[in-house]
Amino acid sequence: MQLKKTLIQQIGLILLLGLFSACFKTYKGKINIDGSSTVYPLTEAVSEEFRKIEPDIRVTVGVSGTGGGFKKFIRNELDISNASRPISASETKAAAEAGIEFIELPVSYDGLAVVVSPQNDFIDYLTVAELHKMWAPESQGKIMRWNQIRPEWPDRPLNLYGAGTSSGTYDYFTEAINGKAKASRGDYTASEDDNVLVQGVSTDINGLGYFGLAYYSENADKLKLVPIKVDENSDAVAPSDETVQNGTYQPLARPEFIYVNKSSASLPHIQKYIKFYMENAGTLAKEVGYVALPPEVYKLSYEKFKNLQTGSIFENESIVGANLLELLKKQTD
Incomplete structure (x- = not known):
């Protein structure tokens, strides 16, 4: 018993010394x-x-x-x-x-991914103009429901999730969609932590958000990716390695x-x-x-x-x- 106790003490001392050494390396x-x-x-x-x-x-x-x-x-x-x-x-x-x-x-x-909950069964694509209608500064307190974006969509709350104001993603998205960096409505759930946005959109059937493509890729089973059209006459394009690098995913690459x-x-x-x-x-x-x-x-x-x-x-x-x-x-x- 004494031998066992001594051995345990020696192991503990070795571990302690190792930890001490790591801390003060x-x-x-x-x-x-x-x-x-x-x-x-x-x-x-x-x-x-x-x-x-x-x-x-x-x-x-x-x-x-x-x-x-x-x-x-x-x-x-x-x-x-x-x-x-x-x-x-x-x-x-x-x-x-x-x-x-x-x-x-x-x-x-990187491509900015526009995403909704997998439970959203009506959205097929969005145009840049529709994204602008959602996110423009003048939309604050006014564009509050999905059917205000397209009349055929449900009369349900439009819950927005996006990058915080200290984020470069926020600056780029607002410039690309609203024409000026930092020009955005303020009544949305904001975070500099993209994982918070992933969690918010994935659990909100009425939610829509944007963040870097990598965070969508890591959570593709929890989210639905929304293809983007530059205008109504163009093709809807989803972000991918190919579309980001060849420039067809615009303006969010x-x-x-x-x-x-x-x-x-x-x-x-x-x-x-x-x-x-x-x-x-x-x-x-x-x-x-x-x-x-x-x-x-x-x-x-x-x-x-x-x-x-x-x-x-x-x-x-x-x-x-x-x-x-x-x-x-x-x-x-």
Whole structure:
């Protein structure tokens, strides 16, 4: 009995020492990342693979929305900021005033999925005009029922779910559908956490929401995807790898980004991480439900990083319908 007790004590001591060692491990480098919940699955997948080959480099990835990430980035709290939209003019100005320079790197394509509950048996597609009617600022308190969108649809409440105002998804969706970023009705269930939106729509027969395609893919058994028509005369197109990459899923296909703090870019562990990211983003994007960029875009982006080329390719360009390859070539020429 005494031997058994001693053995248990020794095992407990070993476990305690192991835990103590893990908590106080000395790393050769640390990488702080935060921002978009939409870009999070890709960056976390890259980071997980990177940790396997570089266990002495600590990579932490947080989620506070694109806008929240940029606020931390501008306060010099981050090495890298995940973003599901380009940095805005006001954020660029704030960064300049704070002495923060950034390197903008596109990492994948994403389609915004418009979804309803699987119990919704009447919706077949939506036009951009119908989405605008649902989400326009002037619709607040007025467009409240499904039959106000199409008379043949049921006289039931229209319950909307969408990205919170700090989300890059919110900025892109409002620009694409309402013509101006951040122009939206406010009487809807909002969250920067896409999992909250998934839960809301999937359990609400009268609900409709939007979020990144990856979150639909992860929860396809709980949701019904709604194809989109640019207008009544066009075909209804659902988001997929093919339709997002070839540009037929419009206007809800968009690029996603990481922004690297220039002051961090000279650090060897950051250089290793970005090289790994650019080399593996295409493969890992497919694994987590996003669409890989053309290989030439990753190549040009990495050259841009190595050359410490700062600024945004969207400074005077709209992101809706943008051609990444042309914009990158224009910036690097």
